Amino acid sequence: MGNERQQNRGIRTPQIRERSELRRQVEEVVSSTKVIDIHTHLFAPQFGELNLYGIDELLTYHYLIAETFRSTDVSYESFWQLCKSDQADLVWKSLFVENTPISEAARGVVTLLSALKLDPSAPNLKEARAFFQSLCMEEHLERVLETAGVSDVVMTNDPFDTREAHIWESGAEIDGRFHAALRLDRILNNWQNTAERILYLAVSLPAVFKFPDADARDRILREVVLPTAREQKLPLAVMIGVRRGVNPALRRAGDGLGRADVEAVERMCAEYPDVRFMATFLSRENQHELCVAARKFNNLMPFGCWWFLNNPSIVSEITNERLELLGTSFIAQHSDASILEQLIYKWRHSREIIAASLCDAYERLLGSGRAVTREEIERDVTRLFSGNFNKWVGGLPGPAPLAEERQPEETDIVTAYRRLLPSKAIRVLSSQLKLRRSAP
Numbered sequence: 001m002g003n004e005r006q007q008n009r010g011i012r013t014p015q016i017r018e019r020s021e022l023r024r025q026v027e028e029v030v031s032s033t034k035v036i037d038i039h040t041h042l043f044a045p046q047f048g049e050l051n052l053y054g055i056d057e058l059l060t061y062h063y064l065i066a067e068t069f070r071s072t073d074v075s076y077e078s079f080w081q082l083c084k085s086d087q088a089d090l091v092w093k094s095l096f097v098e099n100t101p102i103s104e105a106a107r108g109v110v111t112l113l114s115a116l117k118l119d120p121s122a123p124n125l126k127e128a129r130a131f132f133q134s135l136c137m138e139e140h141l142e143r144v145l146e147t148a149g150v151s152d153v154v155m156t157n158d159p160f161d162t163r164e165a166h167i168w169e170s171g172a173e174i175d176g177r178f179h180a181a182l183r184l185d186r187i188l189n190n191w192q193n194t195a196e197r198i199l200y201l202a203v204s205l206p207a208v209f210k211f212p213d214a215d216a217r218d219r220i221l222r223e224v225v226l227p228t229a230r231e232q233k234l235p236l237a238v239m240i241g242v243r244r245g246v247n248p249a250l251r252r253a254g255d256g257l258g259r260a261d262v263e264a265v266e267r268m269c270a271e272y273p274d275v276r277f278m279a280t281f282l283s284r285e286n287q288h289e290l291c292v293a294a295r296k297f298n299n300l301m302p303f304g305c306w307w308f309l310n311n312p313s314i315v316s317e318i319t320n321e322r323l324e325l326l327g328t329s330f331i332a333q334h335s336d337a338s339i340l341e342q343l344i345y346k347w348r349h350s351r352e353i354i355a356a357s358l359c360d361a362y363e364r365l366l367g368s369g370r371a372v373t374r375e376e377i378e379r380d381v382t383r384l385f386s387g388n389f390n391k392w393v394g395g396l397p398g399p400a401p402l403a404e405e406r407q408p409e410e411t412d413i414v415t416a417y418r419r420l421l422p423s424k425a426i427r428v429l430s431s432q433l434k435l436r437r438s439a440p
């Protein structure tokens, strides 16, 4: 009987009924399954100065700057007057020498330094600087991706950034593991300045974002972005909840968060059932509502735990909540990394938490009488780490079979970017916006 049931499910590997063995296998699968990092601020080496790496960049990242001001008497103004390496020295001294690097952002640096065989207890940055100055970028990138278990990296591309546009236009051969996502922020949140050049399909939105609304953002979304997402069959990713400049004296480190309106996303999903949305909210208080919204709309894909959420206790809570409400139909995590080596700690830390959440879920299932197999664990982790995203960017749901409609190379986001930017669409949209802007 049992055999028959196994055969019916097409399972070849045995069911795992012993709890410690289950735990061991889950940890093994989670740590070895490659992930597609669906949202980062990294750039392929071909982008030159936009490709940030090394100890000074890592330590002057805004997470650590904000934390430094809680443990030093240096004023904001005198900090900003320092050059980058002096800022890094101060951060190191404040957070890693004079204090114990317990916070998630600080421990992250410890994790990645250890992974690179550098001393995380060093009294200064001499050794680390020497290491980063002497490395070969190509080999280093290889090592970081390998250590992080990342197969592909999705960048955040801003066609209005002249440095970036220059690289795209030069036709340089971009590392094939790096993919593009079009960022809509400048057009949506600051449209007056950029109305003549448009279009990407990822946007970070403030906590006060409403849909529908009576502002320019609503019109651009409704009249330009969403129809374009539909026509071009590209999902729209929304990252909601930042409150910019809560403390302007902290500059980039001065952003906070606010509880946002999940109903706004529900309304977009309802009004645009043929557009695929990916959504992530910055406030812990929005997470449960997002899961419920995703149960109601199968064109909504929750993803990741970022920035202020990317802490073990909260990632654990959110992942458990998502597994309970959505099974494996969500994207477990993205790194949001801005500096290359951050990939190492973000993924190492996230994997630990995700493995623990999965173990708990499988154990409960076992308690209810249903054991899983190694194959099933692999299937589930692959879905969480790359499968759901692949499905999302691979085509749209709906009556028409997409395989025929959509050329295979169009699923490549880089191709989409190149196709979109100089296309007729952007010229049409530009002129529409110009018309609207000159209208009373």
Ligand SMILES: [Zn+2]
Pocket (backbone or CB within 6 Å): 039, 040, 041, 336
């Ligand atoms: Zn981001």
